[in-house]
Amino acid sequence: MSDNKRYTDALIEFHKERLSSLSNPTMKCEGCQNPRQFVSHQDKLIFTCGSQGSGKCGVQYEITVPHYTYFPQEYNVLSQCIYGHGYSDDIDDVSRYAVETAIQTFEFSKPFQESVKEASEYRKHCDTEREKLVQQYQKLNKEESRIQQVHDVSRIRNTNATKRLKLQKMMKETDDPMQLSQLRKEYVDLFVNEREELYPKIDELTNDVSDDYVVIKQATIDVSNDTYKKTEKKKRKPRKKPPQVTTGS
Numbered sequence: 001m002s003d004n005k006r007y008t009d010a011l012i013e014f015h016k017e018r019l020s021s022l023s024n025p026t027m028k029c030e031g032c033q034n035p036r037q038f039v040s041h042q043d044k045l046i047f048t049c050g051s052q053g054s055g056k057c058g059v060q061y062e063i064t065v066p067h068y069t070y071f072p073q074e075y076n077v078l079s080q081c082i083y084g085h086g087y088s089d090d091i092d093d094v095s096r097y098a099v100e101t102a103i104q105t106f107e108f109s110k111p112f113q114e115s116v117k118e119a120s121e122y123r124k125h126c127d128t129e130r131e132k133l134v135q136q137y138q139k140l141n142k143e144e145s146r147i148q149q150v151h152d153v154s155r156i157r158n159t160n161a162t163k164r165l166k167l168q169k170m171m172k173e174t175d176d177p178m179q180l181s182q183l184r185k186e187y188v189d190l191f192v193n194e195r196e197e198l199y200p201k202i203d204e205l206t207n208d209v210s211d212d213y214v215v216i217k218q219a220t221i222d223v224s225n226d227t228y229k230k231t232e233k234k235k236r237k238p239r240k241k242p243p244q245v246t247t248g249s
Helices: 004-024 073-081 100-105 110-141 145-175 177-207
Strands: 037-040 044-048 059-064 068-070 213-217 220-223
Touching: 004 037, 004 044, 004 059, 004 220, 037 220, 068 073, 073 110, 110 213, 145 177
Parallel strands: none
Antiparallel strands: 037 044, 044 059, 059 220, 068 213
């Protein structure tokens, strides 16, 4: 099972169980004293059988939701880090300047050399993070597949255009009615085949909108117990039957 499928299944189960408890607030996990609890934090969902800790009636599982970033903005920030764009009024901030070569040629103070070294390492870190970001974006949007689709569309168009020109030339040059009829049929078939083969590919490319939000931290599911799989409902007291009224004869 993929991580995304596991996360989706856990999320659906959490909210399904939560709705069940909302409709029946007295529902408990089997053998537990307190009603089930569903705790929602900013980045975490916790399902317990009413108690704290990791005991039988404690935390059943925790879902840590994924963290996303907006690709264009994050890419721009990392690019500024690498190429030194931006402004800082800190006179010791040399991250904007490529001075690694200069300190090898001229003599500078030890603190300045350390600042240059730190700035160089920071740029390398940003470069690595940007490469990861681009890879995630391409994987998310199947960029290689889209590029191949564009090539396929272009190839089909060029091939069909060449065939059309060839057929048009042959139709102009022939004096044979039978051959002309056959060439016209091939010409029409070419348009029909193009509509069936090419148009769906163009529609797919047109409708396939890129997703600009990239996961920078994957979701996690930590399962501690499975007590919640069996529940107990509070038994309702039987309703008292109203006394029968007898009438004398």
